[in-house]
Amino acid sequence: MAISFEHVSYTYQAGTPMATSAVSDVSFAVPDHGYLAIIGHTGSGKSTLIQQLNALLKPTAGEITVDNFTITPKTTNADLKPLRQHVGMVFQFPENQLFEETVRQDIAFGPKNFGMAEADANKLADAMLQTVGLDSSYAERSPFELSGGQMRRVAIAGVLAMRPKVLILDEPTAGLDPQGRQEMMTLFERLHREQGLAIVLVTHQMEDVVQYAEQVAVMRDGRLVKFGTPAEVFSSEKWLRENQLDMPQAAQVAQRLANRGLAWDALPLTADQLADQLAARWPRKGGTHV
């Protein structure tokens, strides 16, 4: 099992009067090279959950396994380097992970820190910059004098430059324009498919969940309330509504047509699935489509 959570709980400021429980008794497992989406309400514990995957936060109770690494409440800060190289994390707020003087130095920091020669790291940084859709004129700029979406791209480039085996993405497309969002999601998908990267994606975009994820975890008030394939998780409109979740848009259209009497084979979740089923039952005139 590539990633597993066993009875994991996390409490902020544990043992103080300010203690806040954010994750309670979460258990699940994702196979090797999996693609997991984590969804749920604001404040349901998604960011808290995933920050434990590279021991940025250590569980208050329970155990997390990521490939050959084990993270428990007893994990110390000594020797986290191999874990941090293995598990790359794009934070919810990109500003929180930018710190160098120039964009190039920022992206090259990780690779250098993990032993790459400076010249190679810089070259890699320039290549990564291009990968995330920024031209070389940005390399010498300060990462703090960029637009929100540009900062996000630099943060993603910095994480990819470390060549992690597991990629944790906390709302990685918030603030990106739709084209950038599409490009980044396609890039992650390609890394997953071609290089076998395991991906954990926290998102509010149900369209991305149905398009890319193999499994979905639903959080609510710090607890895991559902775990399954997208088709399983989005199968019951009633359950989704009770848990204040949205259906993907294709499923919404399909559901409204179902309410008028149309019967679907399986509820379509994407525009392509919907179009396939519509085309199959589209009235034919003289043997051809209208």
Place this chain on the structure above:
Amino acid sequence: MENIIEVKHLTYRYQADDPRPALNDVSFTVHAGEWLAIVGHNGSGKSTLAKSLDGLLPFTTGEITVGGIQLTPETVWQVREKIGMIFQNPDNQFVGATVEDDVAFGLENRQMPRTEMLPRVKAAIARVGMSEFAQREPSSLSGGQKQRVALAGIVAIAPDVLILDEATSMLDPQGRREMLALVRELRQTQHLTVISITHDIDEATIADRVLVIDDGQLVDEAAPATIFAQGERLVELGLDLPFTEKLKAALRQRGIEPPADYQGAAEMEEWLWQSLSNT
């Protein structure tokens, strides 16, 4: 209609020697009570424009008037009093040690007496569903909770103009609808003017008018239905296709020819239903 904001030939460079200005000869007006959406690619100049309106950037070329007051270093505080702004990253706007202090801050700045202030602060926090977090440090909130608190700050001060710079980007879909409904209500009850900068097509659709910025320049300006009828060109402008347009494209690939004009979800559903029942 009365113009609450007038921008004339605004040009802004972050560095004096910048060959490409962040804003390049931008002119537009905003009517009082209007909901205006501003859209465009990453780095096109949207946040720069928002900060300019709030007097946060020292522009030297062009003219900005807010509520009849021309924005100058002398009038900047008067202008800022009319505007409530939610920044793209809410961390950049928290100043209080607790959520309550933070929401109160804007009122203190506007010299409201304490007795009047407290109930107003509490009410604003309740309106965004954050009462149980009133004593928490803003920095210890989740991303979406921060965006709710930022909006509470605006509800409390009840400004004339509200500028939302991707203020719902980290909310869950339902939370986003709730917050937008709240803004809508404020607009009606308090005659608020709303400028929303967004990459979210649903948020842009609520607007009366959409401005499209590209590379520091205003390149398009129209009602949402006109903008969204532009099909594939939307992607060039930094916009997403509405779901109905994506579905139409998928249908065309399968040899089905849908109507060419822009359709909302309800019209699309009706057309699909009619077509499928017409056997």
